[in-house]
Amino acid sequence: MNVQFKKGVLELCVLVMLDKKDRYGYELVQKISSQIEISEGSIYPILRRLTNDEYFTTYLQESTEGPSRKYYRLTDKGRTYLYELITEWNEFASGVNQLIKEGVNNE
Amino acid sequence: MNKHIFLQQLEHELKGIPAVERADVIHDYEEHFMFAIEAGKSEEEIASALGSPSQIAKELLANYHVKRATVSTSAGSIIRATWAVIGLSFFNLVIVLGPAVGVAGVIVAGWASALALVLSPLLVIVNAVVHPSTFLLFDLFFSLATCGLGIFLGMGMLYVSKLGKNASISYLKYNVSLVKGGLKHD
Numbered sequence: 001m002n003v004q005f006k007k008g009v010l011e012l013c014v015l016v017m018l019d020k021k022d023r024y025g026y027e028l029v030q031k032i033s034s035q036i037e038i039s040e041g042s043i044y045p046i047l048r049r050l051t052n053d054e055y056f057t058t059y060l061q062e063s064t065e066g067p068s069r070k071y072y073r074l075t076d077k078g079r080t081y082l083y084e085l086i087t088e089w090n091e092f093a094s095g096v097n098q099l100i101k102e103g104v105n106n107e
Numbered sequence: 108m109n110k111h112i113f114l115q116q117l118e119h120e121l122k123g124i125p126a127v128e129r130a131d132v133i134h135d136y137e138e139h140f141m142f143a144i145e146a147g148k149s150e151e152e153i154a155s156a157l158g159s160p161s162q163i164a165k166e167l168l169a170n171y172h173v174k175r176a177t178v179s180t181s182a183g184s185i186i187r188a189t190w191a192v193i194g195l196s197f198f199n200l201v202i203v204l205g206p207a208v209g210v211a212g213v214i215v216a217g218w219a220s221a222l223a224l225v226l227s228p229l230l231v232i233v234n235a236v237v238h239p240s241t242f243l244l245f246d247l248f249f250s251l252a253t254c255g256l257g258i259f260l261g262m263g264m265l266y267v268s269k270l271g272k273n274a275s276i277s278y279l280k281y282n283v284s285l286v287k288g289g290l291k292h293d
Contacts, residue, residue, distance in 0.1 A: 025135060026142040039158025044135050045166040049283075052174055067141050070134075 010038070010046055012089055015055065015074065015082040024061075024069035047072060055081055109150040110140045113160055120164030124171050132167060165194050166283075173279050185275055192279045203282060210271045217264040224257025 013032050029043045050056050055078030062068045121129045143153040169191040176188035189207045193199045227250040235242040
């Protein structure tokens with residue numbers, strides 16, 4: 001697979017998972033790596049960057065079992081950004097799908 | 108590679124960032140190991156799924172230095188950010204270093220020319236002191252004119268430098284947002 005695709009896709013994945021509820025880092029990494037083959041370690045720098053850009057806030061929460069978890073919460077700024085990304089992605093994906101459909105039908 | 112070696116290597120590669128931030132990064136990965144071990148995975152499995160600590164460190168360093176360059180105005184911070192982004196991959200050596208050298212060249216040359224023009228009356232005066240017989244009033248007036256030109260060029264260079272800085276930061280940010288070697292199968 002081409003490694004030069006935009007990290008924006010991973011950003012979109014992370015942001016969209018936080019739209020409806022707060023999640024902790026390990027949970028986000030597991031969800032993404034179950035769908036997309038990626039080095040799991042590369043998600044944490046993205047989480048850190050998006051937190052620096054004020055798209056997320058973080059908080060620690062004790063759990064009944066095991067260590068405390070660092071949760072990520074989407075900010076209003078993050079939500080606005082997420083909706084922009086979703087629009088961009090949908091336009092991009094439907095464009096590619098249309099070209100694939102035309103290409104396959106012409107064969 | 109086990110948990111200890113992974114974390115040690117990551118910590119070692121992150122020497123360039125402040126201790127508080129480094130500790131926070133290490134904590135994230137420690138937490139990751141704890142949850143994955145709870146889920147029944149071995150340390151070796153977890154480390155290999157995480158990927159190379161040095162690649163992770165490069166990403167973190169590039170993010171850190173680009174963030175620093177955005178808030179600071181010093182040339183040093185931009186150079187460090189450029190260097191960190193170049194470190195992300197060999198590919199960046201070409202696509203980041205080339206333009207960086209070009210932009211830096213234009214800015215340095217512009218400032219050097221402005222400085223030389225501004226200082227030209229001084230050279231005429233020095234010349235008049237050393238060889239009084241060759242002094243021409245025309246030289247002095249001409250050098251005053253080039254001095255004025257130098258001041259204008261200097262004003263222009265202030266603008267060009269600022270533009271160069273902002274463009275460099277945007278370009279570095281764009282490069283940081285590309286995935287490089289983050290995927291398992293290439």
